Structure formats: structure tokens, C-alpha cells
Amino acid sequence: MYAAYAGCMPATLSALLAHRPFLLRRLTAAPENPVVIAWAHSSDLADPSPFLVEGQMLLTTGGQFSADGSAAFASQYVARLQAAGVVALGFGTEVVREGTPGELVEACTRLGMPLVEVPYQTPFIAIARWVAEVQSTEARSRVDWALTTQRSVSLAALAGGGLAAAVRTTASGLGCDIAVFDPDAEVSTADSALSAASRRAFASIRPDVQSLLQNQRRARVDMEIGGMHVSLQTLGGSRRLRGVLALAKAGPFDAAELSVVTTLIALAEVSLERSQDQRMSLRALMVQLFELLRDGRVAAVRKALGDIPTGLPEKRFVVVSLRAEETDPALRDTLERRASDRRNRLFVVEHGDAFVLLADERRWPELRRLLTARQVRAGVSGVVDWDSLDAGLVQAARSLDRAGEHEIVDFATLVSSSFFGLLSATAVADVARSRLHSLLSTAEGRQRLFEATVWLRHNGQWEPAARELGIHRHSLRSRLEGVERALGLSLDRFQDRAELWALLAAIDMASGDVPAPAPGSP
Incomplete structure (x- = not known):
């Protein structure tokens, strides 16, 4: 008789009414939204509110109605229960009185308190135990679900899909949208799983992401945006943040869901840290590949880059030269991260005392905006191809020699303004x-x-x-x-x-x- 409801879901009033052995009868109209019961407790006190908790179902035999059966008392009684957070009321009949008082039915109907009638043969303890067993089953189910989902997320990352696969698996398991922001507060589209609606929501929180990154401390921030619950979590240790993970969902995350998020955070931090180490270890290799490019062995370099996370321009590109000693680590990290995404068609390398960028002609305007925003000093060649790479290097170097502080000088501008500008070589x-x-x-x-x-x-x-x-x-x-x-x-x-x-x-x-x-x- 006391077996738990056979479903992996929270204890609800509709499930309780559907449990045939209890023979419960609904006395008020069904509410529009499901009524979740956190606990069931019995009391015949006229005012039990000091002893109640939110989300509770109160069971009573109606002893408090024997002395005063007025409608005013019933209304005040129900109002007190609502103020205490009671979600449903069960009236046990044939113990103190026959049937449920009409004034109580009328008060519950008017105030919107769900009311059910409990027959004599159904003990209150049976209802309390049913709620407890359903909650326990739900808790075990959520733990099992969390463990299964965590395993799926980990396997997705380890199977070769990396952070992007882990994010997609997590988003699917939680039914939410996820964005990974890099240290520049830009969304990493390759590692994110976003709907169009969430893209707009995440675009609006960029200032919040920037604030978290500027503070350089581990932190979590939750907010409500456009009917969505958004949670922001920094990635990496204090003073060395690697980005921010943002999740958007229709409602707050429960404990089981947060445990899955924790798994994703750990995987993301490991992945981003590994990517950083990999970029640093590849710097020497980039120098060797750059020399091959200067020797005209472009095809060989493209083949080598098949297994290396870095991009390369197509046929036409510009050479950008920055002074290596003026390129701060944060800017260098930004440029190397952009280069690691092949879609950006960007190659970065340290060449002598310069930090050189080979930027695809079509991607150069976007990169120029970044360099301008960072107030760098840079020299830019004209558009060249692989056969004229060395000429582009000379042009970029000459332009850099003529650049003032926070100035980007184009070789074409330098030549058009004065041929003698080239004599500063x-x-x-x-x-x-x-x-x-x-x-x-x-x-x-x-x-x-x-x-x-x-x-x-x-x-x-x-x-x-x-x-x-x-x-x-x-x-x-x-x-x-x-x-x-x-x-x-x-x-x-x-x-x-x-x-x-x-x-x-x-x-x-x-x-x-x-x-x-x-x-x-x-």
C-alpha cells in the first residue's frame, strides 16, 4: 500500500491523487501548474503556520473546526497556510467529523488552495511515507542521471571531440545553451552550443564577462535575462583566468545539474590550460615552418599544419610587423589563440626582434580593428602572395620603422607620402x-x-x-x-x-x- 509512485519525478499532487490505494478525492479545481509536494505533515492546530515549511502538504482531521465552523475562520485559516507556503491541504474524514466542512471547501476554492479529501481508511502516515519514498526515488534517479551524464560528457571530450564535444553533450543533457568566452570576452564559436535567442542574451552579458575577467578571481554569478536563468563561471585559477563559461536555461539549475556543470568546468579548464601550453610549445616550431614558407615550400607547410592547431592564409595576404619587446603577453596570447582557429587563416611567429603576422587579405580588416583597439605600433605591407613573402617582410619592417606610438602604418601610405620615407632603413x-x-x-x-x-x-x-x-x-x-x-x-x-x-x-x-x-x- 505504501509503495512509491513508479516514476522518476518529484512527488506531485496529481501523482498522489492517481495513487489508487489512497482513494483520495479532489474537492477543488485542478491548478494550472503541477503542484510539487516537498513533504507531508499533519496538524489540527488552529494556526500551525509557525511549524510549517514551504512546499509542504498539510493533513488535518478538522479538530480546529469543531469549535468555530464560521466562514471567516476558514478563510483566515487557509490564508495563514498560504502565507506559510503550504501547497495543498488534505482533510481526513470520519475521525473528528463526517465529511469536509463546506466553509473550508469554499475558502480553498476562493483562495486557490488545492484541497483533497482523505478517507478514514487511509492513514496520514501512509501519505507522508509515500511522499518520502517518491522523493527518495527521485533523488536516487537524479544521482544516477547526473553520474550517467557526467560520464557522457567526459567520454565526449576524451573521444577526440575535446571541449566542443563536451559542451555539446552537456548542453543536450541539461537542455540549455552554453557559451565559452575567451580571455578577451569573445564567444568561442567553435566551443559553444548556442541558439539564436541565447546568442542575443549572451551578447548582452559581455560587460559582466569582462568584469569577471578583469577581477582575475574565481567567481560565479547568476542572473535572470529575458526570462532565462544565466549562470557565469570563471575558468582557470585566480590571476590566470582562461575564460568564462556561460549557461542559459529556462529555470535555475538543481544540485544534480550543477554537478554536471562542475564536470564540464573541470574539463574546460584542463582543455584551455592544455591549449595554452600547446601554443607556447609550438612557438619554436612556428619559426621553422616560417623559414620553410620563406623558402617557397608552402605546400609542405600546409601538409604539416594538418596536425597542428594553427592557420595559414590562402594565396593573398598582408604581412604585419610588431616590435617583439612591445608585444605584451596578453596581446600575444590573443593573437596566438586566433591563429589556432584555422578559420581565421592567420599565422603568427617571432622573427628576429619582430612579432610577425601573416593575415589573409579577407580577414585583415577584422584583425586591424583588434590591433587598433589594443593601441599597438605596427607596420603593414601591401597585399602580397607567397612568392613575394620576403618583399612583404621588408615592406612591413620599413612601415614599422616609420610608425609612431599606437600607430599602424601601411606601406602604401608610406610610399605615397614620400619616397624618401624608405630611406630610414x-x-x-x-x-x-x-x-x-x-x-x-x-x-x-x-x-x-x-x-x-x-x-x-x-x-x-x-x-x-x-x-x-x-x-x-x-x-x-x-x-x-x-x-x-x-x-x-x-x-x-x-x-x-x-x-x-x-x-x-x-x-x-x-x-x-x-x-x-x-x-x-x-
């Missing part, structure tokens, strides 16, 4: 210093070079140049004859003037060695 500057050494080695010689610069800026016109320098034009002509003799040039010839201008431009742009005249100088 170290090799050219060294040649210029060597060629001008005899003049640069003395203060008088440096002054003569400055005067030559002024004269050339005035297109070789003696009068305006002398006026600017504050000397007579014959004096200026005499001084520049000394420059001609020192360099073996004839400034009457255009090509010699152009050579001198190129030498001076290289020095100006490389190191600013040519001084302005001292105040009051002749």
Missing part, C-alpha cells in the same frame, strides 16, 4: 653616415650640412637660402663648395644634388644628426 642610414663621415665628425662640417639642407629646400636658389640662414649668398656659395670638395660632388648637376638630398634625408629620418643652427650663428 638602417642599411641606408649606415651608408649615408659613412659617406658623410668627414663632415659629420666636426661641428663645422655638421653646420655645412645643415646649410646645404636649407639650400636644397629652396631648390638651389642662393638668395632665399642665404636670407633664411642670415648670411650673404657669396658666403653660402663658398661654404657649399667645401661640401662639394669633401663629398666629390658638383652641386651644379641635378644627380649630385639628388644624391646629397637623399643622404641628408636618410640621416634626418634615421637619427636627426643634422643640427639646427645655434642662435646667433653667422
Whole structure:
């Protein structure tokens, strides 16, 4: 008679009424939503509310109604039960009185309290035991379900599917949507399982994710967004967070579901930590592969990358050069994580004193926005192909030499603004210093070079140049004859003037060695 209801579900009023041995009879209309019974307890007190807990079903024989059977008392009694969180009332007949009081039926109907009639032959203890056994069965069922789901999640990850498979299995088992945010608070689409509705919800919580990542502490935050319960959980240890796991569900997660989430968190942390270690261990290999790319062995590199988590541009790409010492670890981690997703078609490598990116032409605008937001100094080549990779490296390096703080300089812009901008290359500057050494080695010689610069800026016109320098034009002509003799040039010839201008431009742009005249100088 006391056997538990044969179903793996919480104890509900409808299941209790359906348990034939109890012969219970519903006296009020069935509620719209299922009534879950957490416990059943009996009392004939006029006010048992101090001794009740939320979610309880109260059983009574009606002793409290014998002295005062008024409708007012019944209404007050039911109202007190509702305030205490009672979800249903069972009235036992033939113990104190026959039948259920009409005023109680009327009060329960009016106030929306489910009321059932319990016949004499059904002891209250039997109902209490039934509820306890159903709850116990449900608890065991939830534990079994949690263990089975945890195993499925683990196997999905270990079978080669990695974090993405573990996320999909968890989302299916919990009936929820899951997003994995990276350290930049961006959703990792490869590792997430999202519906269109949840994409919008998760997009709105990005500031919350950023706040959690900035705090660099392990934390969990729960919130309600658009009718969805969203739970955020950081991944990784304090001061080394690897991301944030976000889950969205119609209602809060119960204990069994949270145990599955805990399993996913552990797998995600291991996976992200392993990915980080793998990226660092591949840095030396990237250098070797880069040299193969420079040797033109692109096909061999593509074949090698079949087993390595990194991308590579297609046929046309730009070369981006950053100073290695200026590239902070967080930015480097961001770029290497992007490169590890082959869909981004990005290759990153440390080359000499530069951190070099090979960015697919179609993906470069998006990457440029990232670099701009991070306020980096960078040089960018024109669009090149694999046959002109080395030319792209030179172009990116020259552009980087001309870039100011937080500035991204394109080679095309550099060339269009001034051909002489290219003369700042170290090799050219060294040649210029060597060629001008005899003049640069003395203060008088440096002054003569400055005067030559002024004269050339005035297109070789003696009068305006002398006026600017504050000397007579014959004096200026005499001084520049000394420059001609020192360099073996004839400034009457255009090509010699152009050579001198190129030498001076290289020095100006490389190191600013040519001084302005001292105040009051002749």
C-alpha cells in the first residue's frame, strides 16, 4: 500500500491523487501548474503556520473546526497556510467529523488552495511515507542521471571531440545553451552550443564577462535575462583566468545539474590550460615552418599544419610587423589563440626582434580593428602572395620603422607620402653616415650640412637660402663648395644634388644628426 509512485519525478499532487490505494478525492479545481509536494505533515492546530515549511502538504482531521465552523475562520485559516507556503491541504474524514466542512471547501476554492479529501481508511502516515519514498526515488534517479551524464560528457571530450564535444553533450543533457568566452570576452564559436535567442542574451552579458575577467578571481554569478536563468563561471585559477563559461536555461539549475556543470568546468579548464601550453610549445616550431614558407615550400607547410592547431592564409595576404619587446603577453596570447582557429587563416611567429603576422587579405580588416583597439605600433605591407613573402617582410619592417606610438602604418601610405620615407632603413642610414663621415665628425662640417639642407629646400636658389640662414649668398656659395670638395660632388648637376638630398634625408629620418643652427650663428 505504501509503495512509491513508479516514476522518476518529484512527488506531485496529481501523482498522489492517481495513487489508487489512497482513494483520495479532489474537492477543488485542478491548478494550472503541477503542484510539487516537498513533504507531508499533519496538524489540527488552529494556526500551525509557525511549524510549517514551504512546499509542504498539510493533513488535518478538522479538530480546529469543531469549535468555530464560521466562514471567516476558514478563510483566515487557509490564508495563514498560504502565507506559510503550504501547497495543498488534505482533510481526513470520519475521525473528528463526517465529511469536509463546506466553509473550508469554499475558502480553498476562493483562495486557490488545492484541497483533497482523505478517507478514514487511509492513514496520514501512509501519505507522508509515500511522499518520502517518491522523493527518495527521485533523488536516487537524479544521482544516477547526473553520474550517467557526467560520464557522457567526459567520454565526449576524451573521444577526440575535446571541449566542443563536451559542451555539446552537456548542453543536450541539461537542455540549455552554453557559451565559452575567451580571455578577451569573445564567444568561442567553435566551443559553444548556442541558439539564436541565447546568442542575443549572451551578447548582452559581455560587460559582466569582462568584469569577471578583469577581477582575475574565481567567481560565479547568476542572473535572470529575458526570462532565462544565466549562470557565469570563471575558468582557470585566480590571476590566470582562461575564460568564462556561460549557461542559459529556462529555470535555475538543481544540485544534480550543477554537478554536471562542475564536470564540464573541470574539463574546460584542463582543455584551455592544455591549449595554452600547446601554443607556447609550438612557438619554436612556428619559426621553422616560417623559414620553410620563406623558402617557397608552402605546400609542405600546409601538409604539416594538418596536425597542428594553427592557420595559414590562402594565396593573398598582408604581412604585419610588431616590435617583439612591445608585444605584451596578453596581446600575444590573443593573437596566438586566433591563429589556432584555422578559420581565421592567420599565422603568427617571432622573427628576429619582430612579432610577425601573416593575415589573409579577407580577414585583415577584422584583425586591424583588434590591433587598433589594443593601441599597438605596427607596420603593414601591401597585399602580397607567397612568392613575394620576403618583399612583404621588408615592406612591413620599413612601415614599422616609420610608425609612431599606437600607430599602424601601411606601406602604401608610406610610399605615397614620400619616397624618401624608405630611406630610414638602417642599411641606408649606415651608408649615408659613412659617406658623410668627414663632415659629420666636426661641428663645422655638421653646420655645412645643415646649410646645404636649407639650400636644397629652396631648390638651389642662393638668395632665399642665404636670407633664411642670415648670411650673404657669396658666403653660402663658398661654404657649399667645401661640401662639394669633401663629398666629390658638383652641386651644379641635378644627380649630385639628388644624391646629397637623399643622404641628408636618410640621416634626418634615421637619427636627426643634422643640427639646427645655434642662435646667433653667422
